[in-house]
Amino acid sequence: MPFKKIAVCIVFISFLFNCQNTETPNIKPQIIPIPSEQTINKGHFVLDNSTGIKYTDDFKISAEFLKSYIENGSSIKLQDNNSISFIKDDSIENPEGYLLEILPKSIVIKAKTDQGAFYAIQSLRQLLPTEFENKTFSEAKALISCAAIKDEPQFEHRGMHLDVSRHMFSVEFIKKYIDALAMLKMNTFHWHLTDDQGWRIEIKKYPKLQEIAAYRNETLIGHYSDQPQQFDGKTYGGFYTQEEVKEVVAYAKSRFVTVIPEIELPGHAQAAIAAYPELGCTGKQIDVATTWGVFEDIFCPKEETFTFLENVLDEVATLFPSTYIHIGGDEAPKARWKNCEYCQKLIKNEGLKDEHELQSYFIARIEKYLNSKGKQIIGWDEILEGGLAPNATVMSWRGIEGAVEAAKQHHNVIMTPTSHCYFDYYQSENDNEPLAIGGFLPLEKVYGFNPIPEELNDDEAQYILGAQGNIWTEYINTESQLEYMAFPRMLAMSEVVWSKPENKNYPDFVKRVENFHKRLDALDINYANHLYEIEGELLSNDNLSYQLKTLTDGKTIRYTLDSSEPTLQSEIYNQPIPITKSVTIKASLFNNEKQLGKVFTQNINHHKAVGKKITINKAPHKSYLGSGAEGLINGVSGSDSRYGDKEWLGFWGEDIEIIIDLGEETEINSIETRFYNGQGQWIYAPNEIEIEIENEVEKMQIPNATEKLISIKFEPNVSGRYITFKIPNHGIIPEGKQGAGNKAWTFIDEIIVN
Structure with a gap:
């Protein structure tokens, strides 16, 4: 070959090589949860049939997971060389930490443990095309951008909970759920196996738990608060055999997920007592519960009950190698114990x-x-009442107060307050959301959760082990709906418990979630996509205006004010909309071609108190701040079903006084407001309220109704400047109700003055 041709070939090959190094742009990885440190470098690693993987037995689980993921997800077959190498590095202090370095010619994974390397693989996985997830990657090679990632978790307990007592899910789905946890670097699966509505684990010594306790005669249709309650008339139930439990536990172990079983006691025991009536205080035959709520039949502290529970826990402890067993301890009404001769004698004999x-x-x-069996207990925060067991770990769900109390006593705590961690709550204000228990927990609120209460000092804060998301399934009866409630909120929780607070940034997280949706699609996970929804807020500066905003960039908001549906030809939103009268705003998000997401609708009632001055003598509970005091007179009413939205204000156990200053003497024809009355969620309307206008006082009695919303209307037909409301708290929740013995919540909505 002539010299010139050789030179041309060399130049051409050099050109190709340089193109290869610039073929993949330097794009910031879209990893969830976001790593501690990540640096993007030039170039890329080529994953193809020449790629090999080397590892020792120290990294057997993580390396084999990667090999299987690549080879099952594509036509690429890995060789026996060290293109991808695993290196044991004892200098990495955190056993779950790792270093991942992607170079043009190699990938190096350093970790102290196999578990740390496994989490490196989960990050590497998110750098590969999503087609690997559903085994459809058909190219001969995959390009992975060069990067260096140093990472470790913030908390040691990073979990998700699943209740299978109310509704049960297949073993294959449980594995899919565990897979999702592992992908997001979560390490704990809290499996809620027993409750009033069904016993879901085989206990060989007590066959009636499978024959009777595992099945209920029928199931409630609709919401618990709906009156009259209706039922489907169909037997429902089932249980996991011990072989199935072993299968799940072994599968979880292969993903470095610890399964913590929950066996409820002494309350939430009606299913077990239905099978063995002698375990209750009355000894009478009862049925497995067919509705939701709290029930008075709880385990009686007799010797035969302890024998039963010890035998059950023996089998459970054998099936689950976890250090912890969750024993519940929540919502145990004391009515049966108060009327039980044996219990009262026991109280006297034990000096209680x-x-x-x-x-x-x-x-x-x-x-x-x-x-004595080498196990530790976890209990819901009610186990604090009457004195905490010596070595117990507290799972704080009723707020953060239990967490603070336990941590100050130097007990370990796992954070799971309803306000930020209950994924059975509504996640959108759309009216077409699937039926849920109530509440409102949008993605942003989950993401903003800080598991360490500010009331704790540095020494006390070390007792906060971490946090978890909880999914209770009273209103979730299909796998698809369960996924819809879990995702993408599980993504937010993963970042809460893994990532450093200083690395968290919600707008950036939203961009990564939008990208992650492609991975969820490939994994056939049904997620709730609320990223294309619009949020609104009334601004009350010198003049009233209404602000619209959306989570995602690069999109256009279009709106109407005449109740028509927005289209590509509608007005483009670029500044707050002036509000001078009552109006209905409708808005949608658009790209250049079509509408994205659902229509946002906001009715604004421009009544006489809108934009005026308002004060409340008590601050709303920090978990339910709504839009602050001004939110009660902003012209926007709260949701009919989501008491935790931006408009409802929540107060726990407090009497409140509200004063509205209209600025000048004003003719007042009517005053309206409403209270949430979700008694299943410990929320009670007040028994009475007092309204004062210019020294004229009106007391209004509120009947003890079961409706979810209690509206009141007062027609004084007087003139005045100041309106004062005195709203006493309902008081202590009575026996037999959910939350019995606790202070009730008060939730109040818009105060409308005409």
Whole structure:
């Protein structure tokens, strides 16, 4: 070959090589949860049939996971060389931490443990095309951008919960759920296996748990608060055999996920008592519960009950290698114990003060037994009542107060408050959301959760082990709906518990979620996509105006004010809309071609108090701040079903006084407001309210109704400047109701003055 041709070939090959190095642009990785440190470098690694993988037995699980993921997801077959190498690095302090370096010719994974390397693989996985997830990648090679990632978790407990007692899900789906946890670097699956509505785990010593406790005669249709309640008339139930439980536990172990079982006691035991009536205080035959809520039949602290529970826990402890067993301890009404001769005698003989201390005695005895088996207990924060068992870990769900109390006593705590961690709550204000228990927990609120309460000092904060998302399934009866409620909120929770707070940025997270949706699509996970929805807020500066905003960039908001549906020809939103009268705003998000997401509709009632001055003598609970005091007179009413939205204000156990200053003497014909009355969620309308206008006082009695919303209207037909409301809290929740013995919540909506 002539020299000139050789030179041309060399130049051409050099050109191709340089093109290859610039073929993949330097794009910031879209990894969820976001790593501690990540640096993007020039070039890329080529994954193809020449790629090999080298590892020792120290990294057997993680390396084999990667090999299977690549080879099952594509036609690429890995060789026996060190293109991808695993290196044990004892200098990495955190056993779950890792270093991942992607170079043009190699990928290096450094970790102290196999688990740390596994999390490196989960990050590497998110750098590969999504087609690997559904096994459809058909190219001969995949390009991975060069990068260096140093990463470790913020918390040691990073979990998701799943209730299978109310509704049950297949073993294959449980595995899919665990896969999702592992992908997001979560390490704990809290499996809620027993409750009033069904016992879901095989206990060989007690066959009636499978024959009777695992099945209910029928199931409630619609919401618990709907009156009259209706039922489907169909037997429902089932249970996981011990072989199936072993299968799930082994599968989870292969993903470095620990399964923590929950066996409820002493409350939420109606299904077990239905199978063995002698475990209750009355000894009478009862049925497995067919509705939701709290039930008075709880385990009686007799010796035969403890024998039963110890035998059950023996089998459970054998099936689950986890250090922890969750024993519930929540919502245990004391009515049966108060009227039980045996219980009262036991209280006297043990020198206990009351039934709350009897519950503490019950929990402590179970803890001592499990400790003797090498196990530790976790309980919901009610186990604090009457004194905390010596070695117990508290799962704080009723707020953060239990967490603060336990941590100050130097007990370990897992954070799961309803306000930020209950994924059975509504996640959007859309009216067409699937039926849920109530509440409102949008993606942004989950993402903004800080598991360490500000009330704790640095020494006390070390007892916060982490947090988890909870999914209770009273209103979730299909796998598709369960996924819809879990995703993308699970993505937010993964970043709450893994990532450093200083690395968290919600707008950036939203962009990564939008990208991650492609991965969820490939994994056939049904997620809720609310990223294309619009949010609104009334601004009350010198003049009233209404602001629209959306989560995603590069899109256009178009709106109408005449109740018509927005189209590509509608007005483009670019500044707050002036509000001078009552109006209905409709808006949607558009790209250049079509509408994205659903239509946002906001009715604004421009009544006489809108934009005026308002004060409240007590601050709303920080978990339910709504839009602050001004939100009560902003012209926007709250949701009919989501008491935790931006308009409802929540107060826990407090009497409140509200004063509205209209600025000048004003003719007042009517005053309206409403209270949420979700008694299943501990929310009660007040028994009465007092309204004062210019020294004229009106007291209004509110009947103890079961409706979810209690509206009141007062027609004074007077003139005045100041309106004062005195709203006493309902008081202590009575026995037999959910939350019995606790202070009730008060939730109030818009105060409308005409």
